[in-house]
Amino acid sequence: MTHNKKLILDHIQKSYSDKGQTEIVLKDISMYVEQGEFVSLIGPSGSGKSTILQIIGGLAAPTAGYVQLDNQMVTGKRGLISYMPQADCLFPWRTIEENVITALEVAGSKRSDALVKAREWLPKIGLGGYEKKLPQVLSGGMRQRVSFLRALLSEQELMCLDEPFGALDALTRLDMQKWLLGIWEQYQRSVLFVTHSIEEALFLSDRIYVLSEKPTIVLDEFHVPWERPRDSAVTISREFQQLKQAIYESMQRGHDHS
Ligand SMILES: Nc1ncnc2c1ncn2[C@@H]1O[C@H](COP(=O)(O)OP(=O)(O)OP(=O)(O)O)[C@@H](O)[C@H]1O
Ligand SMILES: [Mg+2]
Incomplete structure (x- = not known):
């Protein structure tokens, strides 16, 4: 049924x-x-x-x-x-690309593979060049996009x-x-x-x-x-x-x- x-x-x-x-x-x-x-x-x-x-x-x-x-x-x-919470919950001490790969890492992906994916996707959501920056330099909307990408890449x-x-x-x-x-x-x-x-x-x-x-x-x-x-x-x-x-x-x- x-x-x-x-x-x-x-x-x-x-x-x-x-x-x-x-x-x-x-x-x-x-x-x-x-x-x-x-x-x-x-x-x-x-x-x-x-x-x-x-x-x-x-x-x-x-x-x-x-x-x-x-x-x-x-x-x-x-x-x-894959869950994107209402508040963006980025880790302030991790760079943007490290934030993106959190879920992948938790799911057991190799860090280097996960980073390749993050670097491929960040420019597509308008965040090329921000890979190594910390979340504090992003606007609210940019933070949301990072959070969204993280959920997307977690592949559930x-x-x-x-x-x-x-x-x-x-x-x-x-x-x-x-x-x-x-x-x-x-x-x-x-x-x-x-x-x-x-x-x-x-x-x-x-x-x-x-x-x-x-x-x-x-x-x-x-x-x-x-x-x-x-x-x-x-x-x-x-x-x-x-x-x-x-x-x-x-x-x-x-x-x-x-
Ligand atoms: N941990 C909690 N302890 C006590 N009450 C809570 C808790 N979490 C949520 N609530 C209450 O549950 C209700 C629903 O909250 P929720 O955040 O799910 O609403 P929402 O529909 O997502 O609202 P919004 O559209 O503003 O995001 C609210 O009245 C809130 O006060
Ligand atoms: Mg809500």
Whole structure:
């Protein structure tokens, strides 16, 4: 039944306790990502999107429910996904290229091979010449790109990206979206992508989950119809505007509901 599902979240719940008070953040989250599918998660700030990715990555434990990857129970297990956290988490004492290869090194790659890869990719994300610099000399957007590249090169089949383009200006963001689409269309990794931008979700995804405010449930699921390779021309189509409106209304209903 579940044979081509890369990832399944099965009735995930998550509460946090603080000073004797328990707050339910995730009330009931079930979702999936198919092999090679690009899925976005969209929802209000504080709804638990980052928490969901942390649960998938084994960095936070769900209060109830299960995570399955390739039909295996992996709840709480680490090291199985490529993960780009919301904050860029670069190591300040490592050079840019050393930061890029961290995940590869952890996964057991030879350092020299990993460095060859990093040096091949850094110019492609506009960071040629920065290989031996430290993160402190980079802008927020440049740091995000390094963090993104690190996740990309870690080569797990499922990539979980937490607002990877949040700190970028509109033009760079569009460039990065196109670039990500190109890479994804070429490599067909499975992606779970967190964003606040309905347009970004529509442009990139095969499917979009809309989350409510906390205690969070999945409000709606949207299928995005455009074929691949996808061109930014889709964003000016009438259907794009209609879907955008439908997602907006779904989010609005979630807001009114709580
Ligand atoms: N370690 C923690 N301890 C207590 N509460 C936490 C912890 N981590 C997250 N929370 C709470 O869980 C809720 C969801 O947080 P999360 O960061 O997952 O939201 P988000 O949807 O990613 O928000 P944003 O869009 O702003 O990034 C928030 O109310 C937050 O305060
Ligand atoms: Mg977040």
